[in-house]
Amino acid sequence: MDPVLEWGVDVVLWFQQASPQLDAFFAAITSLGDEEFYLLFLPLIYWSIDRAVGVRLMVLFLLSGLVNQVAKHLAAQPRPFEYDPQVEAIVEAGGFGLPSGHTQSAVVVLGFLGTVVRKTWFWVGAGILMVLIPMSRIYLGVHFPTDVLGGYILGGIVLWLWLRYGTRLEGWFFEQETIHQLILVTALPALAMAIWPTENMVTGGGTMVGIGAGLVLERRLVGFDVAGTVLQRTLRFLLGVVVLAGLWLGLRIAFDGLEPAILLRIVRYSVVGFWGAVGAPWMFVKLGLAQREAEFVPKPITW
Numbered sequence: 001m002d003p004v005l006e007w008g009v010d011v012v013l014w015f016q017q018a019s020p021q022l023d024a025f026f027a028a029i030t031s032l033g034d035e036e037f038y039l040l041f042l043p044l045i046y047w048s049i050d051r052a053v054g055v056r057l058m059v060l061f062l063l064s065g066l067v068n069q070v071a072k073h074l075a076a077q078p079r080p081f082e083y084d085p086q087v088e089a090i091v092e093a094g095g096f097g098l099p100s101g102h103t104q105s106a107v108v109v110l111g112f113l114g115t116v117v118r119k120t121w122f123w124v125g126a127g128i129l130m131v132l133i134p135m136s137r138i139y140l141g142v143h144f145p146t147d148v149l150g151g152y153i154l155g156g157i158v159l160w161l162w163l164r165y166g167t168r169l170e171g172w173f174f175e176q177e178t179i180h181q182l183i184l185v186t187a188l189p190a191l192a193m194a195i196w197p198t199e200n201m202v203t204g205g206g207t208m209v210g211i212g213a214g215l216v217l218e219r220r221l222v223g224f225d226v227a228g229t230v231l232q233r234t235l236r237f238l239l240g241v242v243v244l245a246g247l248w249l250g251l252r253i254a255f256d257g258l259e260p261a262i263l264l265r266i267v268r269y270s271v272v273g274f275w276g277a278v279g280a281p282w283m284f285v286k287l288g289l290a291q292r293e294a295e296f297v298p299k300p301i302t303w
Contacts, residue, residue, distance in 0.1 A: 004146060005077075007145075008146055009080055009083065009086065011145050012087050012138055012141055013086060013087065015139040022139065023090055027091055029129075029132045030091060030102060032133060033105055042057060042058050043244065044237055045057060046277075047233075047284070048233040048234070049226065054226075056112070057112060059215075060112055060158075061105065062207060063158070063208075064105060065105070066189060066204055067154065068154065069192065070196075071154060072200075075096060076096055077097050077098040079096075079141075080142065081142065087141045091142060094200065098144070099149075102136075102143075103152055103155065104152075106134070107155030108155045110129060110130060112162065135148075174219075178216065182216055185209065185215075185216060186209050186212065186213065189204070189205035189208040189212075193205040193206075193266065202265050203265065206267070207269040207273040209266075209270045209273065210270035211273035211274070212277075214278035217277075218278040218281055221278070222278060223293045225293045225294070232290065236280075236290060239284075239287075240276070243275065243280065244276055244280070247268075247271055247272050252268065255268060
């Protein structure tokens with residue numbers, strides 16, 4: 001038995017003494033790091049608040065998720081409820097545990113937004129969530145304290161690297177020909193999915209391929225401007241989410257029971273990501289819910 005994991009089990013069991021009284025509270029907190037939350041939150045920023053911040057946040061979030069999945073497979077550590085049957089898994093969780101993806105995403109997303117907002121009230125709220133979301137993962141029995149610590153450390157490293165080199169990388173990327181950009185946004189997730197073709201990896205990898213290709217083509221063909229009235233921004237979000245949810249749920253139903261399941265999952269999440277990045281902005285412009293940027297001129301696809 002691993003003494004560190006044994007200690008971790010003791011910590012989880014101490015937290016779970018408050019179960020079931022606090023189950024609903026911590027399940028709600030942990031949902032702020034779930035896939036469904038980010039399917040709503042990231043498009044909200046990209047479509048309706050600030051396009052440039054939304055793009056950077058999506059790219060950072062997906063890169064962080066890819067790094068997290070690679071780290072999980074390298075560590076190959078079980079979750080508490082798998083390690084010790086005394087631990088109850090109050091919510092579902094799959095794959096390896098170390099490092100905590102919810103913790104890492106909270107550090108990366110909230111930390112990045114904090115550097116954009118630069119307001120004390122935001123940092124206070126972000127700090128509270130950066131404590132509560134990781135705590136919820138321990139309470140719910142799906143992560144050891146060391147998983148959470150690993151998420152904090154890896155999230156901090158990813159965020160620091162992005163803040164230091166992200167602008168330089170972005171400038172270099174947009175100097176490349178279209179075909180080279182498309183290869184770059186496809187190659188890294190494709191390699192990771194080929195090495196570790198698990199459900200969580202192909203979910204993130206497929207989404208990265210779809211969003212990456214969509215963002216490249218959006219800058220070439222659409223060039224939508226996020227400006228608009230409150231009504232236009234609201235309608236954009238609502239209409240975009242309806243279609244996004246329809247694709248996400250519809251393709252899951254359509255592909256249910258079909259093989260190869262992993263390949264179809266890649267297709268599903270690539271389509272969802274592509275719609276969010278370029279399909280929805282194109283629709284917004286066509287419906288008059290958004291304008292093209294004033295200086296935008298459609299560019300030919302250079303190969």
